Amino acid sequence: MRRATCQLLAAALLAAAFLASCASFGDDLFLLNHLDDPAKANALTEAGIAQYAVRLVQHAEYEAVKEVRRYFDAALRYDPSNAQAKQYLDLVDTYLVTRLKANVKDADRLLAKKARTRDEDYLMVAAVEKAARLDSQNEDVRRLQRETVDLRDALVKEGLALERAMVEKITDKTADDTRDRQWIDAYLAVGRVLALDAKSEAALAEQARTRKQVEEALARRLAAVRGLLEQLKFTVSKAAIAGMSELSRRSGGLGEEAVRTATYELNYRWARWLYDQKEYASADVRVKAALAVQRTSDATALAKRIADAQAKTETGGSFETTLKDIDRLIGAGELVAAQNRLEALERSTTDKAKLAELDARRERIRGFLPDLYARGLAAYRVENFADAIEALETVVRIDVGYEQAAEYLEKARSKQRLLEQY
Known part of the structure; x- marks a missing residue:
């Protein structure tokens, strides 16, 4: 086997092992050495599908086509009969062609309009830029570039002027939260400019400046969370991390690693403190979250x-x-831990009066499910998959058949895995 293929397979297996939460690198090497060829082909195909979905479909990284194609090409060398690898190889091969045609068609349709809005001007020039990234030598693309070059230059100037006006509003007197959001808005604004001219030096410089400010803002918030954790202010820390997460989503994913680090440290430190307090059920919930x-x-x-x-x-x-422990856990919102203690206690008695008391607690726990389910669906619909998973996991652990919680939980987990792998 060629070294490049070995490295590609190892990457696929490591990605698969990560998604399956394998504990060590030794486990990954074990997988690599013990899978047969069809299994290796399946591993490569699954990793390739994840790359295809995130890098090509979701993020439109046209430059990644060759890299994504290698997964399926290598998979078919291991197992030429793998139908899914063949299917996705065809999809990758047609990806550039279909998107080139679609963007040229969109640009020509808007160009043909006698009167366009400024938003339509933007969409037309953006479609030309996308088409150029796909095939800069295509005759239709070069024609469209010639016919829209003056409009593109004007839109780039307008976009940069708008972004710079946003930045000028940011001062030392601006409140931290407002300033962070303003830098994110400026970062997104310059991103719209780069969608028109990916090589604009002025826009690239502005993107680097605004990105640095956003990343520094999230790093500052991470430091603040760590300060709160040192003071054992866990609930306040959780709220601060929610704010970080919202800003990261708003920026398109900048600072995701800072949010993950803060979330881990919160849950680990909280679990350790609860363990020291002999609050084992609550500690178990927190350490599992970590x-x-x-x-x-x-x-x-x-x-x-x-x-x-x-x-x-x-x-x-x-x-x-x-x-009393169950009542305390319910009051603290540790519903899964309360449910687990309730079920363990239920198995230890046949006394009708005691079982009635447990039934009353069970109904209290179930009373939280409608709100949790609604929160989970709302988070899923705005693509906040981490929060959706947290809410829906609680629902499913208490009642696996509740509404469509299990179905949405699986969807949220799948989408979150793709984002994390990317």
């Missing part, structure tokens, strides 16, 4: 200590004491 973000050795070790402590406490303690 591991869902990043599987570190520290979090893995803490999860084991928590599980061991839970096993010891669940074998002792009175019904009344455990019932």
Whole structure:
């Protein structure tokens, strides 16, 4: 096997292992050495599909076509009968052609209009730029470039003037939150300019400047979260991270790593504190949330200590004491932990009066499901998949058949995995 193909396969298996939350690099090497050729082809195909969906379909990275194509090409060398690899190889091969035709068609349609709005002018020039990125030597593309060059230059100047006007409004006296949002708006504005002329030196310089400011804003917020965690202000930290996440989404994904780091550190530190307080059920919820973000050795070790402590406490303690723990967990919003303790306690008794008390708690827990489900769907619809997963996972763990929670949870997980791999 050629070295390039080996590296590509290793990358595919490592990506697949990451998505499956494998614990170590040794596991990845084990997969690489022990899969048969059809399984290797499937791994390559799955990794290629993820790349195709995110890099080509979602982000329109035309320059990535050759790299994405290699996944399916290599998969077919391992298993020439892999139908899915053949299908996606055809899709990649037709990707440039179909999008070139579509952009030329859109540009010609708008060019033919006798009167266009300024928004239509923008869409027309953007379509020409996309077509040029796909095939700059195409005769139709070169014709459209000649016919729209003056309009493009005018739109670029207008866009840069608008972006610079946004930046001029930002001063040292501007409140931090407002300033952060203004820098994001400026960053997005210059992105619209680059969609018209990807090589504009002025626009590229402005993009670098605004991007730096946005990334510094998110880094500053991460430092603030860490300061709050040092003071054990977990609820306040959670709200601060929600603000970071909203800004990251608003910017198109800048600062995603800072948000992930903050989310991990919050849940790990919170779990460690709860463990020290002997609040094992709540600690278990938090350490699992940390591991869902990043599987570190520290979090893995803490999860084991928590599980061991839970096993010891669940074998002792009175019904009344455990019932109080359940009430406390419900009050703290730790619904999954409350449900788990309730089910464990339910298995330990046949007393009708005690079972009735547990049924009352179960109904209290279920009373939260409509709001959680609505929040999960709302987050999914605005493509905030991380928050959708958090809400829908709680719903499914309490009632796997609730409405369409399981279906939307799987969709959200799939889309989040694609974003994280990208």
